[in-house]
Amino acid sequence: MSGVSERTVAVWGGRCRVMEAGTGPRLGVMAGHGGLPRWTPFLERLAERRRVVLVSLPGFPGSDSQHERLDGHLDWLAATLDLLEAADLAGCDLAASSTAAMLGADVAAYAPGFVRSLSLAGPYGLFDVAAPVTDVFAHTPGEVPGLLCRHPERYREAFAEPADVSALAEWRLRGLRAQAASARITWPMGERGLAKRLHRITVPVQLVWGREDRIVPPSYAEVFAKGLGGDVDSIVLDDAGHLVWVDQPELAARELLRFLDQQTTPHHQPALASA
């Protein structure tokens, strides 16, 4: 975990955490369920060839509780745009997973030119009553790792509690906060009308699904792909569940880098960063 910088940026009356490392063109990363509390092997691998910018949405790890003031999808979309702008990611490649991927998709739909390319891992945003999205929030805490990951031990490692007992209460509170924020984006079933505007996403999109995704069925990939307005690169990763970045960090990073390397649009030149 070399050279990871951490700062907070002003979003919606509070602070959101931004972690950065690596060299190369800027790549925005937004994680869904639970967020990413720490720098992970997936991000470390990406940082070999990209300047990885991990942003935490309101309520997500390292951020404040502004999620409690985001009422509905438009507010979340505005806050996401605020966050991406504050993190100097306007016009950059964006990779998003799970509940955050639904927001990433709508950033591209409503603000074309805001993202250069879009990689969506296990995205929320569609709902088929015949093959419903699993309600991960209607499960006890013990069941969650196995629901979200093919390898629950990798989930537990990614979300491992600090050894220092004095930090435990705050860690758990922030974990519950991140869940509340994720739930607030999608409650009750992640249906915010995205299907009606998929056609507006004309940037290149990579769809990444874990074959063992127990939350959003892999069958959704085809429906997503059909609706999108531009080029689609759709892959299914073996031995991976809903959180592919946690289950298969090396493979997911390699596939993302491959997709990014194929993009020919010029990179956005970011403004000079200010405090």
Add this chain to the structure above:
Amino acid sequence: MKIGSFSGSSYRRLPWDYADTHESTWVDFDAGLLDPLQVNKDINDSLDVLEAADRAGFDLLGLNEHHSSAFTMNPSPNLLLAALARRTSKAALLALGNSIALYNPPQRVAEELGMVDVLSGGRVIAGFPVGTPMDTCFAYGTNPSELRARWLDAFELITQAWRRPESFAFNGRFHQQRYVNVVPRPVQKPHPPIWIPAGGSVETWRFCAEHDLFYSYLTHTGFQSGEKTVRGFWEEMKAHGREPNPFQVGVTQFVGLAETEEEAFKLYREPGTYLFNVLQHVHPRWSNPPGYVTENTIRTKLQADLAQGDKSVQLKTEVNTMHRKDFDQMVEQGFIMIGTPDQVAEKITRFATSQGVGNVMFLMQYGNMSKDVALYNTELAGKYLLPQLKGLFESEWEHKWWPKPLSEPARPAEVVLA
């Protein structure tokens, strides 16, 4: 003291092994198990028992609101209170409550309770709970972390709709209404008393203290284990400079009366066991959607747990902790007060006096209790228990959270066609 009969309209014929063979009696349980003929009896019997309570001298009749549940098959207390309004004449009619965050638009609450108030000649008490996670977040799809803010929005709209004589625009956080003009307005002015039914959250105590509202402690475990919660409420009230008027608090209590203690145990063992071990069988996956509990409450609980060396996160709701108790344990812990009217009167007097509680909502019919036993329970209460309790606090305090009915209301007429 004011005394109520509070009913839940439970389904009385679930199999005894339900907790072993099914996951829950709430949210996505198999409603096909509910035989319509049985439901017809359950609902009508519960109203018969409440009407008897009116005749027996109970001061109020209460109904709660739950959704997608065999535990209480009553999603709309206003409908049943309207039925009671026509067939009763004295008792206050308590909606305990309307889960106001769920009514869209909130004017619906103002209108329906207004109508029941009109029908009854001014006997309504409006209870406004936040609501359980099962009802609000799962059965009705409300975003858990939005729930309390939606409740506040609705509370503001409803109380303004009652208070303001003119049509007005409401531009709230979750509701925007251009012409709010409720007809009929309630008979009671400025509006029916508002009770806040709740568990033990600091936020609720604070709200009641700030707005001088009635705090109705809805507990399934009764007076005996409720002392800490009631004390917490009074501390909050004191911090707000409010006087300790016992008529500002109510507590619920399951009761089973008979002529001897032995007979009481016999009569109420099965209904009590069915209530706690069958009806309240709810899988914990429904009880803690993220964002339902505020961060303040979580922080307090986590710090307390860790201070006690408990590293597990257990944010249980009260319903879940009821599971699989032995009836004798339930009685010993005071969940159900079993005995003669004198025995129960002594206990209630003692608890109410020490905790400063001037209103009791007795549950006279619960579990799979037959109508006959519930009527017997009600009759004994009316004749021998209520007279011992009614005088408590009456000479020292004024009840400011009680309906003010019309002195000569219209009553249902016997219509004979020529």
